[in-house]
Amino acid sequence: MTAFNLQQAIDRSGGNPARMLRSDPRGPYQFPIPQVEYANWRDEQRVWRESAILFDQSFHMSDVYFRGPDTTRLFSDVGVNSFATFGKNKAKQFVAVSPRGLFIGDAILFGLDEDEYALVGAPVAANWVQFHAETGDYDVEVTRDEASMINPRERLLFRYQIQGPSALEVVGSASGARLDRIKFFTIGEFEIAGVPVRALNHTMVGTPGQEHTGLEIFGPREHSARVKDALLEAGTRFGMLEGGALSYPTTSNESGWIARPLPAIYTGDDLKAYREYLPGEGFEAHASLAGSFVSDSIEDYYLTPYDLGYGRVVRFDHDFVGREALEEIAAGPSRRKVWLEWDDEDTGRVITSSLFGGGRGAKYLGLPTGGYSLIHYDRVLHDGAGVGLAMDPMFTVNHGCVVSLATVDAELAQDGQRLTLVWGDEASIGVKPRVEQHRETEVRVTVRTGAAS
Incomplete structure (x- = not known):
């Protein structure tokens, strides 16, 4: 058990992980690239x-190395991916789920040698694999080369x-x-x-x-x-x-990569040992939540691999943590990952009112990225009913508009479908320093099922 762990952090915050993360003051991830812009x-x-x-x-990114004769078996046991042909100089987008089949994390897995792999990316997936390497019956050595801002070494x-x-x-x-x-x-x-x-x-x-x-x-x-x-x-x-x-x-x-879905680890007795393993000052303990979607139940923020477009990597050719639950999920309805293009007129209204509305306008929309926490979920509506969740809005000149990646009800995942996104987070006013006085507002969005050409 870690000296001060995630479970203790949840308990000390009142036992409600949703409130803990929504009250966390941390803003969006600041990429430690040497320059903000090289051109513009x-x-x-x-x-x-x-x-x-x-x-x-x-x-x-964190680079976490796994070496030993049981490396392939370890990853096969905890990943939804097939490892039947994996090995040296192969790579894949590794995806892990909880015992309930809910998404925990993903990262790029590099096959450096037949018995040496490296998980590269955010530390969430690597933490899960390392936990199983250390608590299970595996002959695997783990070496961590952390991201620069938390790494005292080169x-x-x-x-x-x-x-x-x-x-x-x-x-x-x-x-x-x-x-x-x-x-x-x-x-x-x-x-x-x-x-x-x-x-x-x-x-x-x-x-x-x-x-x-x-x-x-x-x-x-x-x-x-x-x-x-x-x-x-x-x-x-x-x-x-x-x-x-x-x-x-x-x-x-x-x-079309949804970078930071919330890992489904904060509830369940079957995951208590994992929460006690994770540090109370790590990413999972400070995965600040924001956006117009607000719930007191952290499980309302959980997603499945199918919600995120990872059905393509799921293979039921092996046993793995969460397989039985994921098979049931696969047989049922799921949401689909889409791009939501913001209406230009509504985007202009949001930007103008946020700057000149005197606290009565919309939430400020930063460019090129509009998120204001580590994990961002906005409500997506159809005829006033909730039909999905949208992540950080971003602008690129190639899209030519602001776009939010989202996961929406499958029947609405049609090119040209008009939906509504609720922009703002009145619940975080006075709680998160990056959230100023504002009023939530509705933005018209159009569904696209493929990236801009």
Whole structure:
């Protein structure tokens, strides 16, 4: 049991995790990319559709390594994914669920060797896997290389994301050799500026599944400057830009990745041991909740993998934590992930009234990202009834409007369907420092089932 743990934090706050998280004052995640903007966030967004962009991912993600003869069995036991063909130089979007089949977390899983994997991303999924590694019958060693802001040591690796239609040409030019084709979600090995590197083919900003959109390049930290300089120099003739902390989070909105759903861990006797394992000052204890959706029951914030569009990775070819419950969920109704395009006129009204309404206008809408907590849920209505939840609103020049990723009732997940999003959070006035005096307002939104082309 951790000295001060999540369960104790819940108990000390009055025993209601929803109230605990909605009263947490933390604002949105601040990406520790060295510069907020390198050009400007509009051009940085535009260039990933027209040429290429380089994002330095060396700072903000946790890298958690799992090594040992039982590594594959561990991940198979706690993940919804199939591991029948997984191994060295393979990768996948790993998804974990609770015993009730509810979403806990996801991260990119890298197969570094046959018995060595790395989970890279937010720490939620890695915490869950590590808990099982330490409490179960597994011969697995866990090593954590935390995000820079909570890590007193130098990171082990550099990590550069090159995205856009010219991305592979940029990387090929930097390597000085013709690159062998790297299949989607496969890891290739080559050299840049004499440094051996690995590169994962996956997309951050295009339609998932398109193989031309980019590579995530990683290697030993001590060679970071040499590799980055070579990539930037190679990108010059293609018009590549470096991306800053403002444009980086908006990539998820275009690719359709819901970055921070609330993990379904705060209730249930079967998860009490896990809550006692988690620290009382960790992410899960301070996952600040905000938005127009307000409930006193934390379980109203829980989602399933199907709500989030992860049905494509669920495989019932193996036993795993939550399998039986997830099979029942799969057989029933679920919501669908969609993009909600904000009406331009309503967007203008929100922005204008928030600045000139004298406290009687709408909640301020930041650009390019409008969220004001770590986890953001807005109400989505149809004919006045709740039909879904919307996450952080964001603007990109490629969408040409403000867009919220959302999960809505399946029958309403139709292109062109008109719905209403409630913008604002009157319940957080006086509670969260980023929430000023305002009035909640309704925004007309249009459903899109695919990302902007």
